[in-house]
Amino acid sequence: MRDVAVIGVGMNKWGELWETSLRDLIAQSALMALDDAGIEEVEAMYIGCMSSGLFTDQEHLGSMGPDYSGICPVPGTRVESACASGGAAFRSAYMHVASGMADIVMAAGVEKMTDVDGGGATFALATAADQEYEVYNGVTFPGLYAMMANHHMKKYGTTRDQLAQVSVKNHYNGAKNSLAQFRMEVSLDQVKNAVMVSDPLTLLDCSPITDGSAAVILCSMDKAKSLTKKRLVKVIGSGHASDTIQLAQREDLSSLKSTAIAAKQALDMAGRKINDINFAEVHDCFSIAEIMVIEALGIAAQGKGGPATADGTTAMTGKFPVNVSGGLKSKGHPVGATGVAQIVELTKQIRGEADKDRQLKKADIGLAQNMGGSGASSVVHILEGM
């Protein structure tokens, strides 16, 4: 395997984009990434997308991606692992370059979610769970995470306020993100008093429905040095693991084993410990998810994710900033784009190109964690500035 760098990143402004089609969403971020890298051609394209079929009746992004990005006849491959599709697409592109099969490959991610109504979106998202043994019985995605939350609260004493602190923090950060869907701060009381979706999670514990895309260009390190003048961002760790598709069949309902395994793989590959990492973008699809993820990554001890959030450890100015972008909660969660957008954020932070009032002072090594379903698949990457 050879060294690989991220040399270009692109992400459109996320939101309810009525006027933008699936095809244009892909192309917008793809072109931004190409422009950022200062190149016009790649040798392959991966597209992370959970369910363009259910959201827009459109499959075959392996053609539509390259076609509308103006790079035919470059081969396109759609990668699907529910909400971890973007992270898995990035890993596929990384392996493609690291293997030596190509020098320059694009990883894109997209989801066009607002062409269906709320019921349609709930149905499409629920396909990430076990249809016959979870969805059939009337559970929703917020419901699955709500059950993890109640279990975590009972087992470790995690509080309703600590859950809300995740949303408060991420909205504070996202309000400063020029590309975020919901650029507004929320208070603890607003989160707790918002409409109840699935006890104990309110609407403001849940990530939103979003149209959006993101794209990055990966390049062999040797070639990257001659192509770009920007700070090179090297992929130093990559991990990927699965767990049972049913939440009920997990060893422990209060921990995310697939994330812990993927993180260990990525850290071992990088030869680093979690405390060597400066900041992280993690999969806060629900407030409880961020608490469980920071425990699985080792940022907080098992059961201490709530206190670590409440005491400011993971705040922008804390010891280990988490989701300085605003996370899925505030930035938005166009499912297949999320994992790629995390790489965009890591790269911009490491290059010193993030929005001014949320650029971290020390951002040399960042970690991205992207998760599918109720934690049934996880992808972790570690990037370092050269």
Add this chain to the structure above:
Amino acid sequence: MSAPKYWREIPQRYRFEAAKCKKCGKVSFPPRIVCPECRSREFENTRINDKGTVETYTVIRVAPTQFTDEAPYPVAIVDVGDGVRVLCQVADCGPEEIKIGMSVRLEFRKVQQEGHGGIINYGYKCVPE
């Protein structure tokens, strides 16, 4: 829901049929064709217990389309012993009554209906013991 898709799950939904690994004894519900513990492919038929305890729960207030008339309704993950947990709705139990650790019993119930006057889909729910 297509007839074959529904019909395939009847042994589990109506009769709680499960598969017990002949080598290590792990019970899989629904049945699997390879044991996730020991990779053995030999099983004997068994049934999961109909009594268990609530390991965690939630109350669904924003429900999927075919369940909106029933919301709010509680859903639980029930530990039925032998290393098996099932996810199901909790019937005959108000949203405020459900608690972690509560004893419940699995019963055969109507789970969903495909629209007004549509086909009724059955399965299991748990009720307070």
